[in-house]
Amino acid sequence: MAASTEVKIYSKPKKVCKAVAREIRKMTEGSPRPRFDIALSGGNTPKKLFKNLAKKHKDNIPWEHIHFWWGDERCVTPTSDESNFKMANDFLFSHVPVPSKNIHRIKGENPPVEEAKRYAAEMNKNLNHRSEVPVFDLVLLGLGDDGHTASIFPDQLEIFEESRTCVATKHPLTGQNRITLTGKVLNNANRIFFMVTGENKSMRLAEIMNNEEAARLLPAYYIEPKNGSLIWFADEPAASKIT
Template identity: 65%
Template structure:
């Protein structure tokens, strides 16, 4: 796939987390920008990364200049065990010294449609833009077993062409509502890191990497930054079926 800049494969999940952490340190330390905007992934994927940063690298990242956003959020309260924000507080935010105003959470407890509009506007008002869309310096994404990324699911691939920055999505099985960044914003980023570990992801990874017909049904296949780099960080298990 011509829009993938690089695929990096590591022996274990821990080595994946370490590599991404070091890459974030390098990016943020070398950046001259007053604000460096990062959108975080939810779910289980980033827990190990957040732990690694908290334990080993928390003093090497210039948090005063880092602004943290989310790629998606479940429509639940911020103290719910299902909240991506709460997971980030537990594993990262509670361990680092970052100004409160640098944390831009999606308010999962609010009316979903209204909150998608509000977050869209906050992105527009705060981030740099390229064309009509806001620009993230870095977006970290995970990959679901079903090929979803952020909260764009296989039955909602049209969210890649959605005109607004954020949309309300629905989990195809549980019916739970979520707020997600849409394709225009995702693909306008300066760089995207896919963090994917585990054997259960191997099939989807191979479909995408081998450009199979089946991949066209997977939202993650459509992550293709127009002006940026796309780097996959995989462990050996997740990469085991790439031909």
């Protein structure tokens, strides 16, 4: 774990989401740039975050300046309940005044390899670059109970050495096609926030924090921004095994 990593622990998931929402408000309010690029995550905890942003921050975030992207997506239609886009649209975009042109979804209905190339080109065209790699102002990530993050799974660690910025992957158990940003672009972000809640995540989180030998098998261990900051927002059950 990088020395610059910060860990913030809260009593329950709702407080984790409140804290992240406040950070997003502060960053976007104070941004000197005319746009702010965020890569979103799927999962239950981000759903709570989206609800909080829509309810508590609808009127105090400059939505017209924020561009929304995704760290990964399942290869399903945008109307599928499995779609990360649909979740964000249902619980956030449909409740706040974000322009449709600011929403850059991964088109999960397209052939995976072709869509990965298209999305990489869209990032390349629209985002700022550092060392010729696209830069997100903020990347939101989750931690799977197998240690995966985005759609990079434990048997796919080579994605952290991948030269491309977006690739097609498969879930190792279900075989479901996924599209994910690679380690190259994730680790080039200005800020990365992990949101981790629930006791089922506690062993993996403890390994990442305290057991380097075990952590080396986990994709989330390799998230380490080269020119930015990393903050873990965890609830007490998820952090219960950290020493």
